[in-house]
Amino acid sequence: MADAASIQTELTKIRSAGSDAVQSVEENPVMGTPWITVKPRSIVSVLKILRDDRALDYKLLTDLTCLDRPEREKRFGVVYILYSVTHNKRLFLRVWVGEGEAVPTVSAVFPSANWAEREVYDLFGVIFEGHPDLRRIELPDEWEGHPLRKDYPLIGRRPVILYNDVKDIL
Amino acid sequence: METETVTVSTVIGDLPATPTGDATETLTLNMGPQHPSTHGVLRLVLELDGETVVRAEPHIGYLHTGMEKTMENEAYQQAITITDRMDYLSGMNNNLGYCLAVEKLLGLEIPPRGNAIRVLMSELQRIASHLVWLGTHAVDIGAMTMFFYCFREREILLNFFEEVSGARLTPAYIRVGGVAMDLPIGFEEKVAQFLGLFPDRLDEYWTLLDENPIWRDRTVDVGLLSAKDCLAYGVTGPVLRASGVAYDVRKAMPYCGYEQYDFEVPVGQNCDVFDRYRVRMEEMRQSIRILEQVLRTMPDGQTNADDPKIVLPPKERVFSDMEALIHHFILVTRGFPVPPGEAYASIESPKGELGYYIVSDGSEKPYRVRVRPPSFYNLQSLPHIVTNNMVADVVAVIGSLDIVLGEIDR
DSSP: OOOGGGGHHHHHHHHTTOTTSEEEEEOOTTTSSOEEEEOGGGHHHHHHHHHHOTTTOOOEEEEEEEEEOTTSSSOEEEEEEEEETTTTEEEEEEEEEOTTOEEEOOTTTOTTHHHHHHHHHHHHOOEEETOTTOOOSSSOTTOOSOTTSTTSOTTOSSOOOOOOSHHHHO | OOOOOOOHHHHHOOOOOOOOGGGOOOEEEEEOSSOGGGSSSOEEEEEEETTEEEEEEEEOOTTOOOHHHHHHTSOTTTTHHHHTTTSTTOHHHHHHHHHHHHHHHHTOOOOHHHHHHHHHHHHHHHHHHHHHHHHHHHHHHTOHHHHHHHHHHHHHHHHHHHHHHSOSSOOOOEETTEESSOOOTTHHHHHHHHHHHHHHHHHHHHHHHTTOHHHHHHHTTOSOOOHHHHHHTTOOTHHHHHTTOOOOHHHHSOOTTGGGSOOOOOOOSSOSHHHHHHHHHHHHHHHHHHHHHHHHHOOOSOSSOSOTTTSOOOHHHHTTOHHHHHHHHHHHHTOOOOOSEEEEEEEEETTEEEEEEEEEOSSSSOSEEEEEOHHHHHHHTHHHHHTTSBTHHHHHHHHHHTOOHHHHHO
């Protein structure tokens, strides 16, 4: 597909959200489209520009997920995959945050991020600041730990006993 | 004659004040997780004002088994068997999406015959999945016959999958580097026979439903979701196309040589349950078109990529050839390393855009596998659709979204 030159318009527009909004642009020969690393604080305004600018028109947040790299100082890479139906183009953005740091929620820009952010919170423990309903989505509310973290053992920490009492369900 | 009027209250005592305006009391109704029309273990908490839904809240996670975590601890080839347990109604498509992402990382080219078989299987699987959707959606609304008709035809398709892979729902037939084995002898003739019979069956479904006044009453102008809202909620697949957006991954970013086949992307305009039904019905006809072209142009030659370090050697060579035996041993016991990198591959599954985001650290096991399940995002739009609508329409809307809880919870 393409290299950094093909997303030059996107980069210029993103930089208008703040001169330091883009932290780095990484070539990714496998996917063709480079990774754009954005500062956590700028992610909401960056996504708003990408969604609303007529020349870009990234109306669909295809996916929002996370990657855990415990060896890094900022271990969680929150991934945003955008798609523009009109231009048939995909864009990959990333935000790196450390343990205990919060990412501003983008669920006001893309309602689809609501559940996706809840899932990342549930399975990785990344906090999304300003999220309207940040609860666990897959696991029970009283679950301890975040299973998709690399330091969480595959067999879990203790045997699972769910719902001892009827009032737990309601 | 003078009639005496007696107020009711004198007879049965004082009635409670008639509810006026906003002073109504709402009723909380729990639907599921064990409910035949929630298509799995979806639990919905509905808040009702009379028959109107005021608030709907889906609770998911009852089928969560940590599949993404499990895949991080399996070799690349082993993880395929987990993918078809996610959307268990379209196992072949799930296999395909995963394999495409791994092949992107490996930089592997699949020979034309392998690609043609993959397209053949995905389209058969699309019809099979749409048949389950049609049967269960119709039975939810009250058309019992459709269920039996659809499952009769689906049986033929499941027998095909059993013939090529040994399994009916969880085939694990599409592998990294190609497919598990070539098509059995006489398989293409059987598919051709099915394609000769199926259009008539589709017409039969059509006559049963399309002009049926009950069906129309329950579906037309029910469960509206505009194109703008579809995109905002990340809805893809037939639901998005029923709202007028012609986004189909097979056309937008073709894979497995879909660009060689001539087919159309059906699009609706009314954004309602009826249009979603029409779009899926037309998709089955387009799948038949694709299948006919695949059978006509099926190339000869190898099905698998020519890379002994990744693709298992044929069994007869393992028994006669030292090198093949070593490769077989290494691949089965250890797997193959994948160069470090990150890849995202997506396909058009029957439910929508199914994406796989795979991160490799250079070892034999994936560092991270993320599945973008189309049903997850499609279900997320449900509260938006059903709020301020009738409670009876909730069932019709769930059916029209065509969700599979296996891939939502993973």
